[in-house]
Amino acid sequence: MCTTCGCPAPLAPSSPTLVHVGQAILAKNSDYAQKNRRTFADKHILAVNLLSSPGSGKTSLLVETIHRLKRAYPISVIEGDQSTQRDAERIRASGVAAYQINTGTGCHLDAMMIAQACEQLTLTEKSLLFIENVGNLVCPAEFDLGEAYKVVVLSITEGEDKPLKYSPMFHAADLVLLNKMDLLPHLDFDVELCIKNIKRINQRAPILSISARDGSGLDEWTQWIRERV
């Protein structure tokens, strides 16, 4: 594992102690993830983990998603950020319950944090749970939270090469959303090449082009959710 991060990377010469610690961290996370998964299954809750770089538009997407789905399903949201309560406040303003986790200098959500947040949210049966991870295209890929699906959001402002450069995240995705498509006329972004790059890393994940700002593609996205509740 990476001696500096807890992720399983073959970087620096690792001592047996460091390898042991890394394995212990991921094993402990896996235990909590399995517990979360059983809780979600018992209550028929669909848990979706949203992952991306900072500023890809995850919160705006969630607000639009909530507007479209809140009459059909009870919805709760767990928000992850290093600092501030801003995202949870934005979500609550859209009319659903939200719990904010602040990770301090931490770089990802782990399964134990999700378990603790779920206790605070008192989740209802047959509901939707969105987890917005810390904005980070690296570390959160390694941590199973017990979610049913990992949805990776890529803002097209980030460039079409990101799936190749951050391959573990795109490899882990169950769905990829290309967001901010409304900006396409103003960018040097090759949509076809980006899709080709995603498919080089992950052939099973569907890819949807969306804009949380102008609403394009959101019917397909909410349909993807409805089919899985």
Added chain:
Amino acid sequence: MCTTCGCPAPLAPSSPTLVHVGQAILAKNSDYAQKNRRTFADKHILAVNLLSSPGSGKTSLLVETIHRLKRAYPISVIEGDQSTQRDAERIRASGVAAYQINTGTGCHLDAMMIAQACEQLTLTEKSLLFIENVGNLVCPAEFDLGEAYKVVVLSITEGEDKPLKYSPMFHAADLVLLNKMDLLPHLDFDVELCIKNIKRINQRAPILSISARDGSGLDEWTQWIRERV
């Protein structure tokens, strides 16, 4: 420290072993960083560490910077990415030496990687060394590489709240570059509010508005470098 990342975050209940391992990681990094700093000082090399989210335009900015400065100074570049040699290839195409570090699943560059890369680059006296860190607005903030300055690049497509939400990175910055200003007419981005947010976290770092695409602000940026060589 964060039990899952090696960063000093007060997240989960830490065992004494984990705390010890985290301290050992950062202490070892600090030793290498001090060695790098001495090497750079002995050779009169200005080392600049560029940090940002994925897709903020660091490599494009470096290419434009090299075009403007390579006749004045010898320049070398260390590139950090999880996968691919793409960024080093782009830098070499602009006419200077580049060494690519691939971190695998790792989330940041550390000082030992920089020491090893410097051996491969055979740095010349009185030169400029740019280090492009892994695109990650979280973990790289914690790792001193022995650089003289940390320059944080924020693409304005990411939103003006990022300095508050990713405060450790902005707190560590010696200079903040607001990039992609050419896209301002197409975004809901409040420049004044963003600058105010940065200043809430960091009052000492100057802030420059730039566009690597249309060249605006790059004279001020290269002047900032020239004053520090």
